Amino acid sequence: MVQIKFLFALLAVMTIVLMGANTVSARDCLSGTFGGPCWAWSGEKCRRLCIEEGHVSGHCSGGMKCRCEVC
Template structure:
């Protein structure tokens, strides 16, 4: 039983190490030019709108808003 706890603890630490550096340092912000709702199939439109705004890219959120990356 102790070996399983040690194994799971080791795996948990490995996961934190592996996933830690993947955090984005840039903050996302709402697009100022995207109009209407932003469902999943509008991701390309949202991304292109954000690029025209001078951002790195963009994506639609579950709340149907267009978020630009790198604000």
């Protein structure tokens, strides 16, 4: 019984995380030069590459992608 409750709780958390990962500002776009997953410690590299691409800034999204702001 405890395992079933744990599985339902895990499913609920994963659903919330995935819904949040898909919520992106309409003004954001994917970086054209960032490769691989964008982890929390990759944030500075993501920002730098987005600025070099001509964007205002950049950030790692919940979907582990580097998103540039104001495209």
